[in-house]
Amino acid sequence: MSTWIPLALLALAALLPLAAAVLRPRAARGRREADMALYRAQLAELDREKEAGRLDEAGHRAARVEIQRRLIAAADQMEAATTAARNPALLVAVLPLIAAGGLGLYLLRGSPGMPSAPYDLRAEAMARDEQILATLRARLDALDPRSEQARQGYVLLGNAERGRGNAEGALAAWRKAIEARFDPELAGDIAELEIVRGAPAEATAWITRALAEAPAEPRLRFLAGLVEAESGRPANARTLWQALLAESPPDAPWRGMLERRLSALP
Template structure:
């Protein structure tokens, strides 16, 4: 029984910041602004990790590009408003219930005495995952690659491979999907992975094609500048990003990111 007392205390402690945020006099941010703050903090943390030597150049670049992708994509989110007054009080009243529900689920389904997975167990899990993805590939190979069913399958396969950090396999799957039906957003995803693995030249045709379909997409325009910067053409990157800023609203959430990248150019 004593095992659950510290667990309950930890659950309450984890929810205290939420209660504090709800009662702060400062107005709560909307979802979009909160996302922007989170992603900017992640970028700062990545820079600190690199300076401390805990992250190499390739890992730092790949991580920054992924966070920047989310930052640009978050610009499409609508404002959800703020939480105040009775709504805040209701949320605070629910905090103990949330903690109790979490603790109850853990009592029913949790295994606090279970040791962490060994290397052999993790390796076995990875092997099972490899086998599952191999089965998916076999089934997809039996389909017409231009069918919508195959396209959706290759999209999911690419997402799975990207989640595993296998950029080459993700790109290969997405290339098949995009041949079935072109999508500017997917072309941007391919370009991002190419940039992240240090191949900006491979990203260029994807961005060019995507911009033909969506010339005003801020994410694609940002990536176009990023390709130029990564290719050693800072003047071109500066021109592209300055044009993006000139045509962006004053409150565009991506302005800060673009301005920082401009300031980092040689």
Template sequence: MTAWIPLILLALAALLPLAAAVLRPRAALGRREADIALFRAQLAELDREREAGRLDEAGHRAARVEVQRRLIAAADQTEEAAPPRRGGALLVAMLPLMAAAGIGLYLLRGSPGMPSAPYDLRAEAMARDDQILATLRERIGTLDPRSEQARQGWILLGNAERGRGNRAGAIESWTRAIDVRFDAELAGDIAEMEIERGQAAAATPWITRALVAAPSDPRLRFLAGMVEAESGRPANARALWQALLADSPADAPWRGLLERRISSLP
């Protein structure tokens, strides 16, 4: 029995942050993050609808611009204080019971002697993912490299690589898609990912090319300023962002973000 005492104490210690959270005044933390996650999911869903042929290019672009505006607005919103939680003291009093109940349920239904998943199993799962992507590459290879089907395949592969954090793989796949047919929005995705991995210089030609096709696109103009800021040219970044701010409607959701970016420049 004494062997379980440290585990009970550890469980109580793990619940202490919950106690601190319920006793302090609650803030609306998480609303902005939830909104951002929702809008990102909507962007991914729009991409899937377009790839499946259920949404044409014009409809996809219009819907994506609207969701991106909402995404920028969500990232720009401030958090508001909320009233304290009711019943917080009662919940804190129940923490020891929650810890004991959790341990009891684990002893009853769990498998204390079962070891954690070894690295070999995790590596096997990663290998399966690699095999799936390799199969997709092989199927793309059987298509006409200049066909729309091949282009959509490369976009799908790039999305998958981005989803698992492989920026280089995503950029390579999207570049192959653009080789089939240029798309300013996809070029912006590549530029954004290059900036994220600290390669602002590599993002420049993509933004330049995309702005030729879509010179008024606010996202591309914002990314152009990001490249200048990341490259140590704050004066250029300020000029680009101030021009974008001047061209933006008074109710544009990205105005607050732009103003903060400009004020943060040296």
């Protein structure tokens, strides 16, 4: 019986990122909405490929089922994030129940001996995604890069590339989107990804420009402190984060995270 205790703890730990999403509900919802828009665009592209005779019925049906599955999953995640943002206490109460329910379902119906999906199926899915993204890139190349339509398309492309773990592709797409129209929130996304890939100097320019348009934005102010901390200037980071903490409402969802970051500074 004691064997299942670590497994239950691992299941609960695996759900902690969902709780962390409460700290940034607006940005998370925006990304999920963009992902859902991308999946809808993929469905429309599949229909066009079938009508043009470049995709047979079986391939069209299989690809459509897979994209619809992702669309439903994205919609469920967006609804869960919205509910959690409205009631963080509910999320804290439900997380252990989700972990326990998942463990119970696995004990009843799980198949630990079942092999993972064959490589050729995974490769086929990846190739299909790449084909759809290649079509999106081709359509974007035909648009006026300064148009709002192109800007939205590059935002979607960047979100998709980030989701695939392609940081360079995401940054390239987002930079094209921001050239069409500057958006402080998107600049924050670029800065955050630059920090994650170990380039705080590149992030600084984006944060500075974004703060010039949205000086009170908590996320941007946090990222400004994070750049200082990552650059070996903890005193500057402390000054920035203490100012943000002092101006944050008592019920601000980021207060706990900010306090932990401050206490971790040397």
